[in-house]
Amino acid sequence: MLHFISHPDYDIPLPVGHRFPAHKFTSLMDRILRAGIAQGGRLSHPRPASPASLAIAHAPQYIDAIAHNHLSPDDLRRLGLPWSEALAKRSFLAVEGTYRTAIKALQFGLACHGAGGTHHAHFDYGAGFCVFNDMAYTARRLIAEGRVQSVLILDVDVHQGDGTARILARDDAVFTCSLHCADNYPHDKALSDLDVLIPSGTGDSDYLKILAETLEDLSGRIRPDLVIYDAGVDVHEADALGRLTLTDTGVKAREDMVLEYWLGRGVPVATVIGGGYLADFEHLMRLHMMVFQSAREHFSKWC
Numbered sequence: 001m002l003h004f005i006s007h008p009d010y011d012i013p014l015p016v017g018h019r020f021p022a023h024k025f026t027s028l029m030d031r032i033l034r035a036g037i038a039q040g041g042r043l044s045h046p047r048p049a050s051p052a053s054l055a056i057a058h059a060p061q062y063i064d065a066i067a068h069n070h071l072s073p074d075d076l077r078r079l080g081l082p083w084s085e086a087l088a089k090r091s092f093l094a095v096e097g098t099y100r101t102a103i104k105a106l107q108f109g110l111a112c113h114g115a116g117g118t119h120h121a122h123f124d125y126g127a128g129f130c131v132f133n134d135m136a137y138t139a140r141r142l143i144a145e146g147r148v149q150s151v152l153i154l155d156v157d158v159h160q161g162d163g164t165a166r167i168l169a170r171d172d173a174v175f176t177c178s179l180h181c182a183d184n185y186p187h188d189k190a191l192s193d194l195d196v197l198i199p200s201g202t203g204d205s206d207y208l209k210i211l212a213e214t215l216e217d218l219s220g221r222i223r224p225d226l227v228i229y230d231a232g233v234d235v236h237e238a239d240a241l242g243r244l245t246l247t248d249t250g251v252k253a254r255e256d257m258v259l260e261y262w263l264g265r266g267v268p269v270a271t272v273i274g275g276g277y278l279a280d281f282e283h284l285m286r287l288h289m290m291v292f293q294s295a296r297e298h299f300s301k302w303c
């Protein structure tokens, strides 16, 4: 069965005009349900991660600062989100949501999270709208629990997964791969196990060619027991923060290529949505839905 993970408390209350589309999470899941993509599957809600379990990826002092509003003005500026009870609550929920998605992927071959991909969150601070690093947390926990021996984090959000790379820099069992626009946030890039730099302005065909080569490269380097796939849609030509020029067709082809590649090799995939900053909210929703649509199609074929 194809599992979908989300939570009604994922949305974040933000001031009007804030760049982060903080109400996208419940809207996205509503649309997925209305479109029938989840039909025959199961939607479930995560419980919040405990501070003790989160300490596998984050400093206890930082976890406490998020829980109890102890962030400094500088911390908040770097994070780019104002602290609120709702932000704290959703941060503990969403990080566990990716873990739960991964568990379902290991059971059923594929599962989708309606949030996640908070890859700019570092060990002891948040950045770029990312509070806790759901992918680093999930990978480390799965390995510590002996559920898997090796995890690939494949991050194709337009921005580099710098927090993920730094938290997992010394974890031999987790391979971090970031395909990102070379000339974009964060300015200070980290070192992933594999960084693939995409030039500004790259469109569908060149992007998909680079992606296909990267997948081949990866399968020569690692045999993962699980892929955590960050399908950020800020690669789209209409995105306010990306600098690439993928079209709708290109984004769908990307999701299809990634899922086909790993599922076709018997490797389970857990998907997370990552970033997306189109001014047109309906268009943003359509783009985020593509990884779910692709999952529905590939689940029927491979799982």
Ligand SMILES: [Zn+2]
Residues within 6 Å of the ligand: 157, 158, 159, 232, 234, 274, 275, 276
């Ligand atoms: Zn991004």
